[in-house]
Amino acid sequence: MSVRVPLSSEFVNGDVSFWYRSMGVPAPGPRLDGDLDADVAIVGAGYTGLWTAYYLKRARPSLRVVLLEQEFAGFGASGRNGGWLTGDLAGSHERYGEGARRLQREMYTSIDEVIAVCEKEGIDCDLVKGGVLNVARTPAQVSRLRESVESARPWGIGEEDLRLVNPGDHLRVAGAIEGSWSPHCARIQPAKLAQGLARVVRDLGVPIYERTPVTEIAPHRAVTPYGTVTAGHVIRATEGFTSRLRGLRRQWLPMNSSMIVTEPLPESFWDEVGWRGAELLGDMAHYYMYAQRTADDRIAFGGRGRPYLYGSRVDARGHTHEWTVEALWSLLTEFFPAARSSSVAHAWSGVLGVPRDWCSTVHVDPSTGLGWAGGYTGHGVTTTNLAGRTLRDLVLGEETELTSLPWVGRRVRAWEPEPLRWIGVHAMYRLYRVADERERTMPRTSVLARFADLITGH
Numbered sequence: 096m097s098v099r100v101p102l103s104s105e106f107v108n109g110d111v112s113f114w115y116r117s118m119g120v121p122a123p124g125p126r127l128d129g130d131l132d133a134d135v136a137i138v139g140a141g142y143t144g145l146w147t148a149y150y151l152k153r154a155r156p157s158l159r160v161v162l163l164e165q166e167f168a169g170f171g172a173s174g175r176n177g178g179w180l181t182g183d184l185a186g187s188h189e190r191y192g193e194g195a196r197r198l199q200r201e202m203y204t205s206i207d208e209v210i211a212v213c214e215k216e217g218i219d220c221d222l223v224k225g226g227v228l229n230v231a232r233t234p235a236q237v238s239r240l241r242e243s244v245e246s247a248r249p250w251g252i253g254e255e256d257l258r259l260v261n262p263g264d265h266l267r268v269a270g271a272i273e274g275s276w277s278p279h280c281a282r283i284q285p286a287k288l289a290q291g292l293a294r295v296v297r298d299l300g301v302p303i304y305e306r307t308p309v310t311e312i313a314p315h316r317a318v319t320p321y322g323t324v325t326a327g328h329v330i331r332a333t334e335g336f337t338s339r340l341r342g343l344r345r346q347w348l349p350m351n352s353s354m355i356v357t358e359p360l361p362e363s364f365w366d367e368v369g370w371r372g373a374e375l376l377g378d379m380a381h382y383y384m385y386a387q388r389t390a391d392d393r394i395a396f397g398g399r400g401r402p403y404l405y406g407s408r409v410d411a412r413g414h415t416h417e418w419t420v421e422a423l424w425s426l427l428t429e430f431f432p433a434a435r436s437s438s439v440a441h442a443w444s445g446v447l448g449v450p451r452d453w454c455s456t457v458h459v460d461p462s463t464g465l466g467w468a469g470g471y472t473g474h475g476v477t478t479t480n481l482a483g484r485t486l487r488d489l490v491l492g493e494e495t496e497l498t499s500l501p502w503v504g505r506r507v508r509a510w511e512p513e514p515l516r517w518i519g520v521h522a523m524y525r526l527y528r529v530a531d532e533r534e535r536t537m538p539r540t541s542v543l544a545r546f547a548d549l550i551t552g553h
Contacts (some may be wrong), residue, residue, distance in 0.1 A: 100424045101438040103358050109414035112175040112285035113356045113395070113441035121290060123167045127304040129181035129322045133159045133488060136317045136324040136379030138309045139332035140164035141173035142475060143468050146294040146332060146483025147156075154487055159325060160301045163317055165308040166411070169289025172335055173444030175413065176398045176476060178384045179353060179375050180206055182279030185474035186502070188250045194501035196251040201500065203256070203279050205481045209288075210281065212480075217312030220283045221390040221546060225373035227280035230262045231272040235534035235541070236379035242511045244275055245381075262553040266376060267369045268430050282373040282387050283476065309343055314463035323351070328459065328490050331439070331467035334475065335446035338407035345509035347448035347470050348516065349407055353400035353415045354444070355423045356439040359392045365431050376430075382543045384426055394434065396427045400444060403520040407515055415442040447473050453553055455484050456505040459489035465489065523547040 107113075111120060135151060137144040141163045148160050148284065164170070182203045188195040199489035208225065221518055231240040240259070247257055255278075260275030293303060304319075309474030313317040316325050331498040333340065335349045363387070376386040405412065420442045428435050450456065450470035455478055459466035464491060469475075485497045497503075510516050530541035547553070 098442060100303070100421055103438045106439060107441045109412050109443055111170065111413055112286065112354070112443045112445070114178075115174055116441060117184045117284075117391075118286060118290070120303070121343045123305040125415070127163065127307045127319055127321045127324070128312070128450065131161065131322060131324045133161045133326040135160045135328045135330065136326035136331055137280060137330045138312060138317055139164045139171075139334070139419065139534075140168035140293065140303050140305070141171050142289065142479035143291070143482050144199070144330070145173075145289065145336060146333035146480050147295055147332060147468075147486045148296045149292065149299070150483050150487040151490060152296070152301055152357075153234060154491060161326075162296070162301060162303040163307050163309050163319060163324065164303060164448050167305045168293035168303055169286055170411075172445045172447050172475060173289040173479075175288040175354070175444055176285045176397065177444060178283045178285050178387050178476070179385060179481055180209055180222070180281040180283050180476050181228070182206055182256075182277065182477065183473060185471045185478045186452075190452055190454050192503040194499070197496070198500050198502060199252065201481055202477060205477045206279060206281055207361070209477065209480050212343070213288070215259050215340060216291070218283075218288065218295065218296045220287035221290055222281055222283050222288075223373035224278070224281040225375065227375040227377065228260070228262060228265045228274050228276055229294065229377045230268050230274045231379045232270040232272060233534050234272070234538045238539055240273055240275055240379050241288060244506065259392055263369070265369070266374060267367070268376070268433055270429070280375050282375060284390065285476070290343055309340070312465070312467060314496045326464070326465045328466060330459075330486060330490070332469065334448040334469040335410055335467065337448055339409060344407050345516070347450055348403065348510050348520065349409050349446045350449045350520075351400055351402055351404070351446055352397060352417045352473065353442065354397035354425065355415075355420055355439050355442045356389070356395045357393045357434060360394065360434065360437055364433050365392070368431055374434055378413070379513070380384075380531050381522065381547070382531050384423075386427075393440070394427060394431070396423055396424055397410070400526060402524050405517045407516070408439060409446050410444065410531075411444040413445060414428050415444045419444075435517045443460050447471060447475065451510050451552060452504065452507050452509045454505065454507070455482075455500055456507065459486065459488070461492070490513050519550050523551045
């Protein structure tokens with residue numbers, strides 16, 4: 096690693112994530128051992144699969160629900176994300192159309208639903224509903240920030256949900272000109288939530304077969320090397336790992352996101368920057384960042400690294416490239432110069448699912464029993480809870496407010512074949528990086544960023 100990044104003596108790159116390092120990687124449970132019959136087979140034991148199993152068993156305790164997981168529960172994005180339980184919509188209001196107002200309110204409701212379940216089930220995941228501050232550090236970013244607040248109003252997002260603020264009133268970020276504030280966000284420790292949900296689901300009588308990769312999903316069956324599960328419903332909850340399944344390589348783009356975490360910072364640092372609570376922090380750059388103050392007084396700081404691997408390949412080990420660590424550290428210390436006295440304790444990466452129109456979907460086909468949810472574009476911590484409750488209603492054949500939301504049954508065209516996918520995604524992020532640099536001296540959004548949006552439909 097470059098000397099430009101101070102690394103702690105116990106620095107780790109990869110090995111799932113810091114979240115698991117701080118609590119210990121769980122020993123994988125038993126594999127599937129032979130063929131099995133079930134009412135519902137769920138492929139993937141991340142947040143989507145765990146929430147779906149939870150709500151199904153709470154609604155119908157007699158249902159035979161099983162979870163199939165290639166590694167261990169919470170191995171993927173559920174154990175690697177930035178810990179934002181946010182009310183931001185996983186997609187565009189305009190693309191969801193008229194029902195987007197209801198979908199947005201359900202996203203806000205889902206935050207409090209997660210909080211309630213954690214309290215009821217005794218899941219300690221460092222959860223604090225502290226709100227979120229987004230900062231603008233250039234005139235062009237200020238313009239986008241104001242536009243984002245104004246454009247939110249027609250979708251039922253009022254002043255109490257999102258408003259412009261002086262960022263220094265919440266958090267002192269170097270160079271911040273203006274900010275927006277929303278109370279609809281909570282900090283979590285992602286791995287603690289995943290493992291807590293896994294414990295609760297097992298206690299409800301749901302077996303989680305780990306180290307059991309699913310090689311094929313077909314109507315009423317999920318095929319593994321150790322046996323086939325036959326079920327009335329088979330739910331695909333594989334998010335960024337969907338490209339590994341046969342015939343689904345172009346369904347959702349596996350996009351990488353990377354994080355670093357500092358050593359614990361002293362109280363004097365938090366006093367200096369005014370970060371007194373559990374506020375989440377984001378910005379209005381195209382190549383954006385996200386951060387939290389952890390329960391043990393570190394900064395967990397994330398952003399896009401090497402965004403996409405050719406052929407929709409997935410690096411499951413979470414290793415982060417040196418230049419990505421350098422870029423994240425540079426931006427962190429640009430935001431908080433006082434953090435230069437600290438060092439980086441861990442770096443890791445995870446993969447998220449991106450549909451062609453950047454809007455998430457949930458669906459169950461009654462004729463085949465096949466269902467899925469995903470394509471959360473980085474907003475999955477909250478959206479997975481809504482997905483789990485919606486999948487419950489769809490599997491049970493109930494018509495509810497949730498099953499009429501506009502993301503239910505949405506069909507999105509596949510991504511282009513290679514090399515067009517690779518060229519398009521890398522061009523988009525290259526243009527975003529250049530646009531951010533140019534906007535340091537520009538009053539409005541760079542045309543390069545608008546062109547990047549046009550290329551990929553972002």
